[in-house]
Amino acid sequence: MTQRIHKKLSLAPIPYFWDQTTVEDFYRRTADSPIDIVYLGETVCSKRRALGLSDWISIGQDLTAAGKEVVLSTLSLVEAASELSVMTKICKQNDFGVEANDMSALQLRTSYTKPEFIAGGSLNIYNQRSLDKLKSLGLQRWVVPHEHNQQALHDFDLSGIEVELPVWGRLSLAYSARCFTARTHNRSKDQCGFVCDQYPDGLAMKTQEAKDFLVINGIQTQSGTIQNHLEAINDNAVDILRITPQQNNCFEVIDIFDRVRKQQMGVDEGQQKLAECTIHPISNGYWHRQAGKNWVA
Amino acid sequence: MELVCPAGNLPSLKAAVKAGADAVYMGLQNATNARHFAGLNFTEKQMTQGIEFAQSRGCKVFLAVNTYPYCHDLDIWQQAVDTAAELKVDALILADMGVMDYACEKHPDLNIHLSVQGSATSAAAVNFFAEQFNIKRAVIPRVLSIKQVAHLVNQSKVPIEVFGFGSLCVMVEGRCLLSSYATGLGPNNHGACSPAEFVEWKNTDDHLETRLNGILIDRVDKDDSVGYPVICKGRYKVNDHIGYAIEEPTSLNTLSILAELKTIGVVAVKVEGRQRSPAYVRQVTEVMRAAIDDCLEKPDAYELKDQWNKTLGDLSEGQQTTLGAYYRNWQ
Numbered sequence: 001m002t003q004r005i006h007k008k009l010s011l012a013p014i015p016y017f018w019d020q021t022t023v024e025d026f027y028r029r030t031a032d033s034p035i036d037i038v039y040l041g042e043t044v045c046s047k048r049r050a051l052g053l054s055d056w057i058s059i060g061q062d063l064t065a066a067g068k069e070v071v072l073s074t075l076s077l078v079e080a081a082s083e084l085s086v087m088t089k090i091c092k093q094n095d096f097g098v099e100a101n102d103m104s105a106l107q108l109r110t111s112y113t114k115p116e117f118i119a120g121g122s123l124n125i126y127n128q129r130s131l132d133k134l135k136s137l138g139l140q141r142w143v144v145p146h147e148h149n150q151q152a153l154h155d156f157d158l159s160g161i162e163v164e165l166p167v168w169g170r171l172s173l174a175y176s177a178r179c180f181t182a183r184t185h186n187r188s189k190d191q192c193g194f195v196c197d198q199y200p201d202g203l204a205m206k207t208q209e210a211k212d213f214l215v216i217n218g219i220q221t222q223s224g225t226i227q228n229h230l231e232a233i234n235d236n237a238v239d240i241l242r243i244t245p246q247q248n249n250c251f252e253v254i255d256i257f258d259r260v261r262k263q264q265m266g267v268d269e270g271q272q273k274l275a276e277c278t279i280h281p282i283s284n285g286y287w288h289r290q291a292g293k294n295w296v297a
Numbered sequence: 298m299e300l301v302c303p304a305g306n307l308p309s310l311k312a313a314v315k316a317g318a319d320a321v322y323m324g325l326q327n328a329t330n331a332r333h334f335a336g337l338n339f340t341e342k343q344m345t346q347g348i349e350f351a352q353s354r355g356c357k358v359f360l361a362v363n364t365y366p367y368c369h370d371l372d373i374w375q376q377a378v379d380t381a382a383e384l385k386v387d388a389l390i391l392a393d394m395g396v397m398d399y400a401c402e403k404h405p406d407l408n409i410h411l412s413v414q415g416s417a418t419s420a421a422a423v424n425f426f427a428e429q430f431n432i433k434r435a436v437i438p439r440v441l442s443i444k445q446v447a448h449l450v451n452q453s454k455v456p457i458e459v460f461g462f463g464s465l466c467v468m469v470e471g472r473c474l475l476s477s478y479a480t481g482l483g484p485n486n487h488g489a490c491s492p493a494e495f496v497e498w499k500n501t502d503d504h505l506e507t508r509l510n511g512i513l514i515d516r517v518d519k520d521d522s523v524g525y526p527v528i529c530k531g532r533y534k535v536n537d538h539i540g541y542a543i544e545e546p547t548s549l550n551t552l553s554i555l556a557e558l559k560t561i562g563v564v565a566v567k568v569e570g571r572q573r574s575p576a577y578v579r580q581v582t583e584v585m586r587a588a589i590d591d592c593l594e595k596p597d598a599y600e601l602k603d604q605w606n607k608t609l610g611d612l613s614e615g616q617q618t619t620l621g622a623y624y625r626n627w628q
Contacts, residue, residue: 173473182538
């Protein structure tokens with residue numbers, strides 16, 4: 001296997017509905033952070049229009065000027081013609097990379113002359129033959145889907161592509177036509193009133209015993225746990241460590257991963273510091289071939 | 298418009314064929330299909346018998362090989378494809394790109410249908426599979442409104458099959474990790490949602506509880522009934538309110554929009570339920586057959602019969618039915 005020593009740090013798209021000022025402040029801080037690659041765009045709900053494509057492009061230009069690699073991410077669940085038209089614009093441009101988060105984006109991107117793309121973690125790539133097929137179509141980088149354990153990843157021949165592993169943040173577990181945040185407020189999706197802006201870190205869905213279980217984020221269901229894969233920081237199969245934005249302590253988390261990758265901090269110390277960055281339980285079960293919710297110390 | 302019915306075993310297959318299915322779909326006895334349950338599905342010998350029974354009566358047979366193999370499992374899925382070719386099924390229902398790529402290369406004459414587990418929710422996505430793998434039909438996830446289905450049918454390069462009746466997946470099929478998050482095993486990697494070995498039914502002093510790998514999914518008063526603990530149909534606490542945060546126990550029922558589905562050009566309507574009994578399959582197939590026949594004979598004067606709705610309602614989860622995402626306000 002190729003040795004992949006110099007790990008990069010990436011920042012996933014913001015999964016929640018933050019207002020424009022919060023988003024712009026967040027990326028101003030990102031510009032000064034040790035993040036190497038920034039994924040931009042609305043990937044959960046096309047009704048959230050605090051920022052349009054031109055706003056994202058403008059943020060992307062600022063981040064590029066700050067030395068970051070910028071990638072535009074596409075919507076994860078595509079249903080309406082209007083959504084396809086925004087996606088077409090993203091897939092046609094070549095100023096930034098494109099992260100394809102469903103098969104529609106793959107079709108649109110591979111229809112154009114320069115079809116390089118990044119396969120988002122919600123594309124179902126479970127085996128070598130699927131990966132090779134996408135490589136033949138222009139796959140350059142692969143965000144590893146959550147269900148892969150460490151051995152399953154090592155079973156792949158990963159030559160010729162970059163491998164990006166989600167290492168911190170809530171897991172994206174499911175998408176639906178229905179908006180569960182609106183449902184909680186007895187509203188339909190068409191009359192949602194953008195109520196998800198009240199939940200900048202998602203809305204906890206606990207069991208009747210009041211235990212953390214899942215988190216509602218519009219049409220997306222996330223894990224109640226925060227996935228923590230700091231242990232994979234020295235894994236030879238991985239090139240890029242992906243951090244999912246959250247409202248609190250995001251830049252502290254980035255700093256910890258940065259210091260551990262530069263060996264300015266040990267993994268054990270990093271784990272202790274990360275534990276201070278969240279009040280929620282952490283998980284790494286999938287990586288160890290267990291239930292995703294589990295934590296294997 | 299074809300009626301495609303579930304065959305979890307030979308008796309169900311025969312029930313569906315006799316009740317008027319245009320096609321039946323089945324799976325092998327392993328994790329290669331999305332109903333990998335103990336005691337369900339077909340050995341090769343049973344498949345041979347089933348195919349003979351159905352095809353000799355003018356009913357097509359589809360084999361579902363619609364889960365996602367990891368690298369070390371790919372051989373087993375490829376063998377399932379070879380078996381389908383050998384036994385001359387009318388179509389293979391596939392989800393994984395690697396398996397499709399193999400089927401295209403090895404058996405170019407075999408019809409491939411894109412499984413609902415392939416998660417194609419737009420014409421662009423369907424057309425990706427049409428161009429890359431020469432699929433002949435796509436089954437689409439239960440996430441589109443009827444208007445969106447019409448648009449997709451219109452823009453798609455291949456005919457479209459939709460779900461007409463049965464248990465309702467609330468999440469986009471092929472992209473739901475709720476079960477594997479809770480248990481390690483889910484539809485994509487194991488062919489089953491909420492596998493039985495993780496399910497617990499427990500009587501306490503005042504309550505009946507269902508748990509999945511220890512997680513409380515629902516709790517009701519002792520004398521009430523509680524459904525099988527699939528995560529999306531459980532009751533949870535959100536903002537201090539306990540309720541069905543995702544969806545109530547209910548089944549999809551499209552009887553009221555069948556004529557519309559026909560008009561917009563849907564080529565086939567699928568009934569969910571390979572895990573159900575032969576009696577269930579027979580009753581649902583009979584109702585759907587009668588309704589589709591009425592649609593085909595007099596599309597402009599199609600009338601929903603109360604008796605059909607009552608029969609399907611009684612067979613539904615929680616004795617409730619819904620149009621699901623087809624009806625915009627459900628969303």
